[in-house]
Amino acid sequence: MSPLEQAPQRFRETAAARLGDAHTQQALDTATSRLREARLAAWGLLPDVEELRERGREIRQRTIGDLDRYVAQFAKAFEANGGHVHFAANAEEATAAIRAICRDADARLVAKAKSMASEEIRLNEALERDGLRVVETDLGEYILQLAGEHPVHIIAPAIEKTAEQVAELLGAVEGRELRPELEELTLAARRQLREVFQTADVGITGANFAVCETGSIVLVTNEGNGRLVSALPRVHVALLGVERLVPTTRDLSVLLRLLARSGTGQRLTTYTTIVTGPRREGEQDGPEELHVVVLDNGRSALRRGRYREMLSCIRCGACLNVCPVYRKSGGGAYGPVYSGPMGAVLVPLLVGLEQAPSLPHASSLCGACTEACPVKIPLHELLLDLRRDLVAEGVAPLPERLAFRLWSLAWSTALGYRLSTAAARLGAPLAPRLPGPGRLWAAERALPRLARRRFRDRRRAT
Amino acid sequence: MHVQLFATCLGDLVFPEAVDDAERLLRAAGHEVEFPPRQVCCGQPAFNAGHRAAARRVARGFARTFSREAPVVVPSGSCATMLSHYLPELLGVEPFEIWELSAFLDANAFAPGPTNEGRRLAYHDSCHMLRELHVAEAPRRLLERSGATVVALPRPDLCCGFGGTFSVRQPEVSVAMADDKLAGARAADALVTADPGCLMQLRGRAERAGGARVVHLATALARGVA
Numbered sequence: 001m002s003p004l005e006q007a008p009q010r011f012r013e014t015a016a017a018r019l020g021d022a023h024t025q026q027a028l029d030t031a032t033s034r035l036r037e038a039r040l041a042a043w044g045l046l047p048d049v050e051e052l053r054e055r056g057r058e059i060r061q062r063t064i065g066d067l068d069r070y071v072a073q074f075a076k077a078f079e080a081n082g083g084h085v086h087f088a089a090n091a092e093e094a095t096a097a098i099r100a101i102c103r104d105a106d107a108r109l110v111a112k113a114k115s116m117a118s119e120e121i122r123l124n125e126a127l128e129r130d131g132l133r134v135v136e137t138d139l140g141e142y143i144l145q146l147a148g149e150h151p152v153h154i155i156a157p158a159i160e161k162t163a164e165q166v167a168e169l170l171g172a173v174e175g176r177e178l179r180p181e182l183e184e185l186t187l188a189a190r191r192q193l194r195e196v197f198q199t200a201d202v203g204i205t206g207a208n209f210a211v212c213e214t215g216s217i218v219l220v221t222n223e224g225n226g227r228l229v230s231a232l233p234r235v236h237v238a239l240l241g242v243e244r245l246v247p248t249t250r251d252l253s254v255l256l257r258l259l260a261r262s263g264t265g266q267r268l269t270t271y272t273t274i275v276t277g278p279r280r281e282g283e284q285d286g287p288e289e290l291h292v293v294v295l296d297n298g299r300s301a302l303r304r305g306r307y308r309e310m311l312s313c314i315r316c317g318a319c320l321n322v323c324p325v326y327r328k329s330g331g332g333a334y335g336p337v338y339s340g341p342m343g344a345v346l347v348p349l350l351v352g353l354e355q356a357p358s359l360p361h362a363s364s365l366c367g368a369c370t371e372a373c374p375v376k377i378p379l380h381e382l383l384l385d386l387r388r389d390l391v392a393e394g395v396a397p398l399p400e401r402l403a404f405r406l407w408s409l410a411w412s413t414a415l416g417y418r419l420s421t422a423a424a425r426l427g428a429p430l431a432p433r434l435p436g437p438g439r440l441w442a443a444e445r446a447l448p449r450l451a452r453r454r455f456r457d458r459r460r461a462t
Numbered sequence: 463m464h465v466q467l468f469a470t471c472l473g474d475l476v477f478p479e480a481v482d483d484a485e486r487l488l489r490a491a492g493h494e495v496e497f498p499p500r501q502v503c504c505g506q507p508a509f510n511a512g513h514r515a516a517a518r519r520v521a522r523g524f525a526r527t528f529s530r531e532a533p534v535v536v537p538s539g540s541c542a543t544m545l546s547h548y549l550p551e552l553l554g555v556e557p558f559e560i561w562e563l564s565a566f567l568d569a570n571a572f573a574p575g576p577t578n579e580g581r582r583l584a585y586h587d588s589c590h591m592l593r594e595l596h597v598a599e600a601p602r603r604l605l606e607r608s609g610a611t612v613v614a615l616p617r618p619d620l621c622c623g624f625g626g627t628f629s630v631r632q633p634e635v636s637v638a639m640a641d642d643k644l645a646g647a648r649a650a651d652a653l654v655t656a657d658p659g660c661l662m663q664l665r666g667r668a669e670r671a672g673g674a675r676v677v678h679l680a681t682a683l684a685r686g687v688a
Contacts, residue, residue, distance in 0.1 A: 414499070
């Protein structure tokens, strides 16, 4: 089963549990507010943010519109640089390709930099089944790996963890007590990860972008782990979502500016690593072998039609940080991989609506996501369209479809409206007792009372 | 000016006094108000839940009942959005001239009476009104003209948690969102909103759990929040 699939009640149950956890609520509010304010400040410093967003959108749409050609161009340039290209239609093919690379390299230890695509294909589990030791080197991901958990935010994966929890997890590795202070914790992580960087046989990274004209892989990090993982081990494998291509370095500069500003409010992230080919003669670092695994996993099926807009996503996380639902529910409710509005749109598109039927409804359609998206994906409108598809494809439950049908038949005329509201007035006392929307509403809110006389009746009477 | 008043279903059935206040404001502003008697609903509840055929059936009633000859004034940000942004495409018809109430009053330089002298009022932006109609200043200006001091909410960008069927599909998250909104309005004499959906959500939660008084903008302007 894909980690993207999830049962209909999962969102509600997980979110409800998160609401009762005061620490998580505080952490979500603090982290999302800080990232949101940082983005707004960074956008504010641009001479014309709308112009930059428009350019970003144009670049993404141009790329997606001609994806086959760009994939071919990228692959050719990547190979010309001395790298190996592997195409993977799905999770099985991607993990198989990476397992084979590790086998051929006689690998025992794999160092990983952050990659949401690797979560999507459950890469760590697949490698561990082969007896490999896999260590996440992004600090947040490392903490989650120690805790046996999954990311709850695509760019700040461990935002729900406290310093105390982190001290306990990192302390357990060294068998000693750590103070929950930033410096002590980062020093401990550095001690623990340094040995991994130095001795790993294979380094696996994601790819924020890949440049077609130069055949380069682009990694964006703030900890420098992406650079170490791609430069020190003998073999470097980059896992690239096929839609993350960028035609030229000029286009890349636009998207890097948008990504850093929208994700963390930085003008550029601390490290921007551009990998163009394996180590060449005379160079001091870089891998002997360089691979890219180009992952489709449902993406190219979206190239035609309404939902191709979602392929423009650059995974900045801005939509999560403004989402009032994510802010309360936390990321886990959306599943173990993608969360927030981008997850609510993308996941059903990748695995099918019947495998994630609650996600299109995990939104109040407030539109804050659309407003925050640096490449102007109309996220809340895509959610509306997914809801339409839920009904059109018969995934929405039959009682719901019947209820709306009956309601619409009644309310298609003024007479039906009058009769049905008169009936509703009689039935109102039952609403909180019968299973259904009335009871769901009334559990923690007063039910609206139907006025004794409708506005139109009052008006007629005066 | 001759205007057509669309009460909206929630306005007609649950908040008739707010619609009454809206009509009084329009008349006080010198407009001639017509109430097309066969009006029902804009279809938004079904549209936002994905039930397009049902939405179309109900929205057609609106298109049959209202005229394109005079502006339609709506005391609801989200219904005004449905009517102006989605209904024409849904039905394949020409657009109507749709105005959210406060935008209409403000555009015609309406000065309400001094109904809120000395009051401190918080204004809650309904999401559709803020982000799709881009009406944020008009209601605040009108409240200020009525004598109120408009106090800022801590996070005016956050939704109150209504979201139509969202409120019953995710009731726990929905209520938590309402609680944050109500908590932010604690320092104000009342929390004012221009959307019956938000009003139902926030008032329903405040009635159950305590919190700010929640008032429709039309009521706040016509009668004050005393």
